[in-house]
Amino acid sequence: MIPETLYIKNMVCNRCIQVIREELNRLGIEVVDIQLGEVKLSQKVNLLQLDQIREVIMDRGFELLEDSNSKIIEQIKTSIIDLIHNPEVASNQNVSHYLEKKIGKDYSNLSNLFSSVENITIERYLILQKVEKVKELLVYDELTLSEISYKLNYSSVQYLSGQFRRVTGMSPSEFKKLTTKERLPLDGVATQ
Incomplete structure (x- = not known):
């Protein structure tokens, strides 16, 4: 065999x-x-x-x-999750090159397939995953916002804060003050 x-x-x-x-x-x-x-x-x-x-x-x-499309979609998702949890693996390349290299397929084909099946772009999925990771790190309360920004390869704290606000409707500091910090499971992020 x-x-x-x-x-x-x-x-x-x-x-x-x-x-x-x-x-x-x-x-x-x-x-x-x-x-x-x-x-x-x-x-x-x-x-x-x-x-x-x-x-x-x-x-x-x-x-x-x-089926092959489901396999590719899952490879995209797990590659992005891996990227978020291990940002050093692709810190010197953009996401499209990272996915092309990791999956071995042209990014435009990956992007079109992902969008047509998931009804969300790869970029949006990446943003949602990053915001969930930011939430997790805020809940742990071990890193400053500046350290979180650096750890997740954001260009600045302001950019992280703006993206966080656009996705959640609140600033990172407002989120930290919540008594119930609801987070989505990583495999449920694209469904929001």
Whole structure:
């Protein structure tokens, strides 16, 4: 049998990776490599195993992606989430080049596909993800706004604040003062 790659929707953090790895191990399926949205197996799985995988991950809130467009959309989303959580990986290049390099497809095709399926542009999705990360960092209250701006590669604190206000309707300092700081799950950001 030959190696196989599975694409899984809703993997947004290291805990998701751990859960998927554990579930596949419980099924006796050997994982060679696992990243957000993508699992490389040591060998091709049969239809029975594929059904078992589909059922197990569905019970955990994930979805096995089987058509090529869904796989590409999920690769775009997980690449952007990875970029937001690890901004140093693409600090010297723009998002379009980063996605082209990461996914291996022309950005204009990626952008058109993403917009037609998700009803939101890649740029807007990136902004929404960054704002959610800013919220998270504000809630932790460990970094100043200036440090958050630098960490997320904003050109200035003013630009971060303006973008935050346009998305949330409030300034970062107003957000910090809220007693209930509601955040969206990372896989639900595009639905707002």
